[in-house]
Amino acid sequence: MQPVLVVTGGSRGIGAAIARLGGVRGYAVCVHCRGRLDAASDVVSSIRADGGKAIAVQADVGDSDAVAHLFERVDNELGVVTALVNNAGIVGGKARVDEAEPARLRSVFTTNVYGSFYASREAIRRMSTMHGGKGGAIVNVSSMASVLGGLERTVHYAASKGAVDAMTIGLAREVAREGIRVNTIRPGIVHTDIHLPKGGDAFIASVTASGVIPIGRVGQPTEVAEAALWLLSDAAAYVTGAILNVSGGR
Ligand code: NAP
Numbered sequence: 001m002q003p004v005l006v007v008t009g010g011s012r013g014i015g016a017a018i019a020r021l022g023g024v025r026g027y028a029v030c031v032h033c034r035g036r037l038d039a040a041s042d043v044v045s046s047i048r049a050d051g052g053k054a055i056a057v058q059a060d061v062g063d064s065d066a067v068a069h070l071f072e073r074v075d076n077e078l079g080v081v082t083a084l085v086n087n088a089g090i091v092g093g094k095a096r097v098d099e100a101e102p103a104r105l106r107s108v109f110t111t112n113v114y115g116s117f118y119a120s121r122e123a124i125r126r127m128s129t130m131h132g133g134k135g136g137a138i139v140n141v142s143s144m145a146s147v148l149g150g151l152e153r154t155v156h157y158a159a160s161k162g163a164v165d166a167m168t169i170g171l172a173r174e175v176a177r178e179g180i181r182v183n184t185i186r187p188g189i190v191h192t193d194i195h196l197p198k199g200g201d202a203f204i205a206s207v208t209a210s211g212v213i214p215i216g217r218v219g220q221p222t223e224v225a226e227a228a229l230w231l232l233s234d235a236a237a238y239v240t241g242a243i244l245n246v247s248g249g250r
Contacts, residue, residue, distance in 0.1 A: 002053070004078045005232070006030040006071070008061050008119055009088030011040035013192030014141060017221035018085050018228045019054070023047030025229055028078040029054040032070060034061070034088065053078065061088045061115030062107075071122040080133070083232045084123040086116040086164075087141040091194060094153035105156055112160035116140055116167060120182075128178040135179025137232045138171075140164050141224075142186045144247045151198075161186075165243055172241030181240040183231045188247025190219040214249030 004027065010019035011033035019031045020043060029047055031054055033040035040056035047054040055077050059066035074081055092108035095101070120138055127136035143161040145151070150158030165184060172182035189195075195203045204218050227246045230236055 002026065002028050002079065003082040004028045004030070004074060004080060005083040005085070006032065006074055006081050006119070006123070007085045007087055008032045008115065009034070010043060010085075011036045011056075013194060014187065014190060014221045014224045015085070015087040016043045017225035018087060019043050020046060021222070021225040021229050022083075022232075023050060023052030023054055025233075026052075027083060028052070030070070030074045030078060030081075031056045032061075032088070033058055061119060062110035064114075064118045064121075067115070067118040067122055070119075071126070075126075080126050081123050082127065082134075082136040084119055084136070084138045085141065085228055085232070086119055086138065088112075088115055089141065089143075089160075089194075091154055091157045091197070093197065095156070096153050097155050100156055108156045108160050109163070112157075113163045113167070116164055120167075120171065124175060124178075124180060127180050128175060130178045133179070136181075137236075138180065138182045139228045139231045140168050140182070140184040141228075142168070142184045142243065144186050144188045144245065144250060146186065148250075168243060169241050176240055181231075181236070183236070183239060183241070184243045185224060185227050185231070186243060186245045186247060187224050188213065188219055188245070188250045190221060190224055192221060212250060213247075217248065219246065219248055 005022040009015040010031035044054040059070040142164040145158035146161035168184040
């Protein structure tokens with residue numbers, strides 16, 4: 001049976017790199033997106049061009065009904081999910097805590113935290129041996145912000161990723177005897193569209209020049225993808241509840 005991988009936010013950046021590498025490693029891949037179905041379809045096309053199997057599915061991860069529908073499409077079009085990467089995430093712009101509006105906090109926590117819970121819930125219902133499943137693996141995508149407190153005026157983002165770290169540890173224990181492993185990757189600064197509001201390439205250049213990254217450069221999405229695919233693989237069969245920094249030493 002072909003393994004089935006769901007990558008939330010697989011249309012761009014880190015998620016797209018994970019989806020593409022998943023296709024190369026033999027997974028049938030659900031490339032999920034929020035609004036950029038064009039970008040998700042491009043990722044699907046590149047997986048298919050390499051001989052892989054993939055579909056694009058649009059859903060807001062913060063909407064539990066939409067996430068349930070996403071997994072029903074995966075059931076019908078690819079088969080039962082065996083691997084999930086909770087990658088979809090937003091920064092939510094910049095605001096000091098004493099300026100942060102409820103709507104900003106709600107959208108960041110709904111996407112980054114609730115979204116990871118909703119997708120994990122659907123995956124566990126299908127993977128868990130307690131529910132008649134055959135097991136599987138989940139990788140969450142957190143951020144070094146959870147330990148560093150975030151870049152300037154992004155405490156809301158850092159706190160949401162702290163919740164993802166805590167969820168990883170607790171969930172890994174909860175489902176460890178049900179055939180499911182749960183781990184997290186903490187990327188440092190990686191070259192993706194998420195930095196466009198801060199200036200994109202100019203921001204990347206200034207961070208590199210500042211010397212705050214010990215390895216001397218920002219990361220590439222493919223470098224995070226390699227770590228995610230390893231955590232999903234049987235090579236990591238004894239790894240669960242782990243949090244792996246992929247951050248160039250920062
Ligand atoms: P990105 O290039 O901005 O891509 C974000 C992805 O998430 C897109 O596929 C987007 O879909 C999807 N998404 C956003 N909100 C969503 C929602 N409500 N429902 C469904 N999908 C949603 O971001 P990235 O840099 O690759 O980041 C990916 C993950 O890595 C995030 O969790 C981020 O916090 C984390 N991370 C990134 C960095 C970094 O430096 N890049 C560092 C640490 C952690 P659309 O394409 O449809 O908009």
